[in-house]
Structures are given as structure tokens and as C-alpha cells.
Amino acid sequence: MTSSSTDARPQVREYAYDHFWTFTSERQQIFERRLLGLPGPWTRDPILARFKFCNVYRAADRVSQHLIHDVAYRPDAGAVADRIFQIVAYRHFSSIRTWVDVCQLLGHAPTLEDLASDAFEDALSATRHHNGRLYTGAFILCATDAYGRSVKHLNHVELFRHMFLRSDLVEKVRTAPTLAAVFDTLKSFPLMGNFMSYQIAIDLNYSEVINFSEDDFTQPGPGALRGLRKTFLSPGGLSPSELVMWLVDRQEDEFTSRNLPFAGLFGRRLHAIDVQNLLCEVDKYLRVAAPELASARTKIKATFRPNPDPIELFFPPKWRLRTTAGRASPNSGPFGQEQMAVV
Structure with missing residues (x-):
């Protein structure tokens, strides 16, 4: 899939669109604070503190981590x-x-x-x-x-x-x-x-079986489609997949314009699969933050309880993520050679 056209003009729902970026920044900061071993609470956002939300990066979630480390590699x-x-x-x-x-x-x-x-x-x-x-x-x-x-x-x-x-x-x-x-x-x-x-x-x-860019293709699921309907007033002629790529393309500008901290996953920017998942999570978040944006789902079912079982973060070595104490570093070795515990 090629990047969405820079000439496309979808019409955003401003407050929901703003929530997409603030949610993404804060949810990633929660991940980083826990990675650094800081004591909770890890956020002042009452919705994020109360309810369970997936990580910003799909590959960082517990099940995907197990698949990558214990199945794919x-x-x-x-x-x-x-x-x-x-x-x-x-x-x-x-x-x-x-x-x-x-x-x-x-x-x-x-x-x-x-x-x-x-x-x-x-x-x-x-x-x-x-x-x-x-x-x-x-x-x-x-x-x-x-x-x-x-x-x-x-x-x-x-x-x-x-x-x-x-x-x-x-x-x-x-x-x-x-x-x-x-x-x-x-x-x-x-x-x-x-x-x-x-x-x-x-x-x-x-895995090492195939090796394509995650931005080559995307297929928004039902939750992502609900998130898109809440985030955009009009798609501006773009398909759901193209809207996902439109968000991928704009990420640096949107974080910068809002003065939101976001360093990515040890320097790795958001890719289409991550934005697709984020739209699903933002749909959940907006059920509480903006209940007037009605959809087929009205409540968040799962409350947040820290998992006491530690995991060792391991990402595909071919990504060559670099990390020192949870922060991006140009001098450390490829991520995957070292592992970092997070609970």
C-alpha cells in the first residue's frame, strides 16, 4: 500500500481527533514508566487508570510478545x-x-x-x-x-x-x-x-519467513472502523485503509503541534497495524470520554489490573531496535540481543 495522498482532505471531528493523539502519547508513556520500574500510579488520566487498554504497539502486548519470542523465533x-x-x-x-x-x-x-x-x-x-x-x-x-x-x-x-x-x-x-x-x-x-x-x-x-513493510497493506477491523467513524466527520474520499495511512503519515506533525511526548517504540514510529489497533482502543476510550458518540458498543468491559507475571520484551531482531534502560539510543546493540523485563 502506498502512502495516502497528501492532497486528501478528510474532515476530522476535532475533539475526537485530539483524543486519538493524546491517548496515544499517554498510553505509550504508561508503557515506558512501567518499563523503567517506576511505582504506580502511572497516569493521571482517570480513564486510562481505571480501564484496560492494549499497548500502543501491537508487538508489545503480552500475547504478541509470547508469539514473537516463543513461536516465531x-x-x-x-x-x-x-x-x-x-x-x-x-x-x-x-x-x-x-x-x-x-x-x-x-x-x-x-x-x-x-x-x-x-x-x-x-x-x-x-x-x-x-x-x-x-x-x-x-x-x-x-x-x-x-x-x-x-x-x-x-x-x-x-x-x-x-x-x-x-x-x-x-x-x-x-x-x-x-x-x-x-x-x-x-x-x-x-x-x-x-x-x-x-x-x-x-x-x-x-518472523523470518517473510519481510515486508507493515505500511504496505492494512485492513481495519470492526473496532478500528468504529474508531474511524468517531474520529472523522467525513473521509474525504479516502477508504478506511487509506484513512489509517493518512494518520500514519501525519504522526510526527500531530505530536509536535500538540507538544505531546512520543519517542515511538525505542525509536520505531507507528505503523499501519499499530494505528489500526489504536483506533480500536480510542473507540473504547471515547465510550467514556465522549459517550455522545454512540456506536454498537457503549461500555468498556475490562478494568485495569497490573499483571504480576513479568515478561522479557523481545522484538523481531530484523527491526534492529536499539535501547538503553528503555530509551532509544544510537549506541546500544540491536534489540533482541538484550531483553528487558516489564510487568
Whole structure:
């Protein structure tokens, strides 16, 4: 995807548009304060202090961190085809507990051999029986019985078999000319809608399997679309994807004009996937900050409770993020060679 036209003139809803940038700055500062080990409270914003919001950068969220470190860059993942299968399967459940339990039952990260032999299916079913659930509650997956099985996770197992045992998904992903082509390939399968296809395309792009700019392509999900409707009075002829890129293009000017602190993720600017996610989070924020902007969702369900389990931040080494004590530095080594704890 090319950058949105600088001549485009979408019409913003000024106070909602301002909230987008102030929210982004303050939410990133919360992340940085916690990273530095400062004691709470980490914000004076009453909404951010009370409710749970995702990190500004998708890759910094706990589930994505686990996927990047323990799936995409797991040293014993096996063949490239196995790694692609693991990334695709992981994102469908987006549950650290599910993945850890399945790996423990198998004795290793699931492979295509496990998928073919029913060992993966059996491990999933045993995990469901023991834990009571397999999937995150963060988003709703298409749950039709497209493959004729009566339980959701069994239909997803059949989807994986279709993708990896009866189709050439691996080859199409490895030879895809663009991020959009990866998305289109994923979306061609049953049960794979726009949202999940885009999320998995980004996850695959974290790994060493493919390497495209995250600004090449974007596909706003339902929450992002709600955020766009609240943030803009008129799109000015731009599509939702182009509006996301319009925001990406303007970020430095908007932070500077508002005198808002924002150094990015150890110097990494916002990319389309981050802005897409931010629009979803700002939609949530505006349910409280501007309740007159009605949408299908009126409340924020999750309140903020610090997770007591520390994680070691690890980002794709190919990003070459540089950090010293949580701050961007031109002199430290590539991020990924060192790890930093955050709770």
C-alpha cells in the first residue's frame, strides 16, 4: 500500500481527533514508566487508570510478545512449514495458556506431523477438557461448522489440515510478492475473514519467513472502523485503509503541534497495524470520554489490573531496535540481543 495522498482532505471531528493523539502519547508513556520500574500510579488520566487498554504497539502486548519470542523465533520450531503452521494456529487461539499446555502435552511445539497424526487435535481436546476453554475472549472468531464438525476447535483443526496438508499455503506465503498477497492467500480459506487474515499476515511478518513493510497493506477491523467513524466527520474520499495511512503519515506533525511526548517504540514510529489497533482502543476510550458518540458498543468491559507475571520484551531482531534502560539510543546493540523485563 502506498502512502495516502497528501492532497486528501478528510474532515476530522476535532475533539475526537485530539483524543486519538493524546491517548496515544499517554498510553505509550504508561508503557515506558512501567518499563523503567517506576511505582504506580502511572497516569493521571482517570480513564486510562481505571480501564484496560492494549499497548500502543501491537508487538508489545503480552500475547504478541509470547508469539514473537516463543513461536516465531523459537529455536526448536522445526522446519519452515512447521513454523508457519505454529504461527497460524497460535493466533487463532491467542491464548498463552492454551499454547503452553498443548506444547507440554506434545512434548514440543506442534508440527505438521502432529497435525496429520491427530496428536495436535488430541492435545487441543485434552487442553479444552482440562482448562474449560481454548480461545481468548479478546475477539470473536468465525465459528461456523464449515468443515462439518460440531465443535469450534475441531473445525479449526480441519482448517489447518486444509491449509497445510491439502493446500500449498506454505509455498504461497514463502513466495508472496506483497503483504497483501499473504492476506489474500489466507482469506481464500473457509473461516478466514478479513480480521484474522490480516492479524496472521502481520504475525508471519514478525518472523523470518517473510519481510515486508507493515505500511504496505492494512485492513481495519470492526473496532478500528468504529474508531474511524468517531474520529472523522467525513473521509474525504479516502477508504478506511487509506484513512489509517493518512494518520500514519501525519504522526510526527500531530505530536509536535500538540507538544505531546512520543519517542515511538525505542525509536520505531507507528505503523499501519499499530494505528489500526489504536483506533480500536480510542473507540473504547471515547465510550467514556465522549459517550455522545454512540456506536454498537457503549461500555468498556475490562478494568485495569497490573499483571504480576513479568515478561522479557523481545522484538523481531530484523527491526534492529536499539535501547538503553528503555530509551532509544544510537549506541546500544540491536534489540533482541538484550531483553528487558516489564510487568
